Amino acid sequence: MRLLLVEDDNHVAAALSAVLARHGFDVTHARSGEEALQALVPEGNGFGVVLLDLGLPDQDGYEVCGRIRKRTSTPVIMVTARSDVRSRIHGLNLGADDYVVKPYDTGELLARIHAVSRRTVHEETTGAAEAELRLGPVRIELPTRQVSVNGSVVQLTRKEFDLLALLAQRPGVVFRREQIISEVWRTSWEGTGRTLEVHVASLRAKLRMPALIETVRGVGYRLVAPAA
Secondary structure (H helix, E strand, O other), rough: EEEEOOOOOOHHHHHHHHHHHHOEEEEEEEHHHHHHHOOOHHHHHOOOEEEEOOOOOOOHHHHHHHHHHHOOOEEEEEEEEEOOOHHHHHHHOOOOOEEOOOOOOOOHHHHHHHHHHHHHHHHOOOOOOOEEEEEEEEEOOOOEEEEOOEHHHHHHHHHHHHHHHHOOOOOOOEEEHHHHHHHHHHHOOHHHHHHHHHHHHHHHHHHHOOOOOEEEEOOEEEOOOOOH
C-alpha cells in the first residue's frame, strides 16, 4: 500500500518510514501541508492512507485535513499531541478517519492504519443496497451514504456514517462495544474503544440530537428512535 507521511521533522519521518517500509508500505514523505496537497493530485494519486502530523510549518494541520478531504476520499489518520476530546472531535468533523495521540506505540499506529485501509477496501468491493432508514426526522440513505435531519444534509465522516447506520438498523437494541468495533473498524483491538467514544460524541454533536445514541454503561450503545 502507498502511504503519504506528512511530517516536518526529518528524523521522525526517517525512523517512521523505515518501520512502515518493513511492514510493506511504500512511503512518500511530505514535509509541509502544501507538499502533501500537491502529492495528492490527481484525486488521491493512488495513496491508500494519509498519515498527517498536525504540527506543520506552513499551515495549520486541521486546515490541511479539510483541504485534503475536499479533493480526495483517501483515509486520513491525524497524529497529534492534543489528547482532549474537543480537539479530536474537531479533527473528525473536518474529515479525519482516525487519530493517534503522541507519544504513540508503533503497534497501535500500524493497527489503526490497517483498520482504516481494510474498511476502505470493504466499502469499495461491497455493493450498496437500495435502501434507506428513517428514524423520526433522521433519514439515512444507504446507497448514497447521505444523512439528513429535517431535510437538512449533515456531513459525516466515513466511520461516523457506518456507526450510525449500524445502530439504526436495530433501534432500541444494545450493541456491545466489541461488536461495534468489529463491524465498523474491522478489528478486535481493544485500544479502538476510545476512538468509538469520540465518534459517538461527534455524531451527537453533528446531528444536534444528544439523546439519539444512548450509552449503556458497561455494555455499549443503542439508538433511541425519536418521535416523528
